[in-house]
Amino acid sequence: MSKSAVLILGAGSDMARALAHKYASAGHDIQLAARQVQRLAADQADIALRHGVAVSLHEFDALDLGTHPGFVQGLPSLPGIAICAVGLMGQQGESQTDMQKAALVMRSNFEGPACILALLANAFEQRGHGILVGIASVAGLRGRASNYVYGASKAGFVAFLSGLRNRLARGPVHVVTVLPGFVNTKMTEGMALPRRLLAQPADVADAVFRATQKRRDVIYVKPIWRLIMAIICALPERVFKKTSL
């Protein structure tokens, strides 16, 4: 295949799987990176069989920063596109009382994803091209009582991506920030979510694919979320603090 490979970090999630199929169907080889990556052997076979591309598996823990340089070195080729879908919602209740757990949420959504994308950014810059995609969340746009530990760590990631994009804007490397609203995945299983606001993993994949083709900066998966978040962000703090959203 002549198209550049696509690296997917946090490849075990439903969203990541949809992304892998989307890029494979367009003829890109796929690099799947996850913890205990051997459990993805069936997905590896499936993606390769359906789309006739090469698919490789790579052990990757976003929190094990020391292993990141070796991880990047070990890839069969430096990918053309790297997508980070790593994330951890945690439980807000626990995050309020157990600081170990709170820290794990913060690190999984911000520290880990930011560090690996930073390394890849440098490698892309040196090579002279590449696209980085960070899956953040609308939860990162304003902290809400119901999930602000998760939200704050996503906010950190959003700011990081924006800064990285700013730094690289004059060069050939591009950065895409993805701000999904509700997505129907394992993370949201069992939650009662309004159907009109709920995207499917395949919708995220389509939106990300278009965004990398058109080199968009910041995308919401369902356009309605842009409006919702504009309103939420416009509320004065003294009003916002009394809401329960």
Next chain:
Amino acid sequence: MSTVSGWGQYPRLQAHLRKPQSPEALCALAQNGGPTIARGNGRAYGDSAINSRCTIDMRALNRMLQFCPDSGQLVAEAGVLLGDIIAAFLPRGWFPYVTPGTKFVTLGGAVAADVHGKNHHKEGGFGAYVDWLDLVDHSGQILRCSRSENPQLFQHTLGGMGLTGVIYRVALRLRPVSSGWIVQKRQVARDIGQAIALFEQAQDATYSVAWIDCLQRGAAMGRSLVMLGEHATPADLPPKARATPFAPPKRRQLHMPITPPSWVLNRATVRAFNALYYWQGARGPGHSLVDWDSYFYPLDAILGWNKIYGRRGFAQFQCVIPLAQAEAGLRALLAAISAAGAGSFLAVLKRLGAQDSPLSFPMAGYTLALDFPVTAKTLALMQQLDAITHHYGGRIYLAKDSRISRDMFHQTEPRAAPFARYRQASGAAGAWASAQSERLGL
């Protein structure tokens, strides 16, 4: 609890749905001690894929695992859709040997109902192309089943409607084809006798099917269009298409946004049928090239067409009448249908070949299928059709059934008791049950 129904939206039942994401999670569910049933894509019409205590949605286990281009054998998880197999393999020159009238069925569902296509008379059922399968039994073990390994379990699983365990993986042989097109030959039959004669003359045709006009009575009863089909070779294609024999057909998918009353659909179909009937009758037998999607799956272009019957839902009546009695039996069925003036105006007729299975539907004979909106009147009519089927030595298709009585089922199905005994003896009876199997005592 969620509300779950089959394709006919009747009956609607409350059920606990579970959706395992890995084979380990599936095996754990299998051991949870109590009746459970597997569910594929919910294309069976009635209650065969519902158990209120635990229904296992298999659609997350949908990975293709291996393909051997020498034998055409594909190994895949049971939740893979037939349509996905076609999407992946038709461009490489492979197609399923047997396909039902919709591509939105899972491999597991196709095996569990041992589905038939328009080629059963010649090539047999879906199960004939299954080399082996991996079945999760009630102890949570994965058992390899084939004609040589656990052969009894294998045979009872083909057509066993999920009542022997959960099919996790299937090794299916695909058919090599040299294009995505079908050469279709269309003929008219004045009545049911002529339709049967056309089928019998066409024993060698790969595919055969007829649409019957159910409104006709008397001499014209069974007036129909008989359609034969063969896979086209590149030589059959127009010169422009020969270089890309697998090019996807250009089709739009229409969603059914609202619920038009069923008479609107019926009028439209009957008008289209009549137009075609007279046109074809005037021209004599005609050949045409039809793309695979329009040929095998005409209804798939309208997503959600099952909603047109409204909230009460609909039922499909499908029976098979053994060959020797076929003409008399079909006449009796059509007479009852046209006298009642209910149901769809078109019925589908197919020729089935001989098959010897513990519970699979096909037998050498003719199978008739048509839809009815569910009302007291049509339920009564379908009971009458059950009785006619029984009288002529036929049986009904479990994958379409939502309403036959336990008594009538056992009268038409002498294989039911031995099947139930097999389940008792093997320990499957306590572990696997559907609303249908409980209703029918299977």
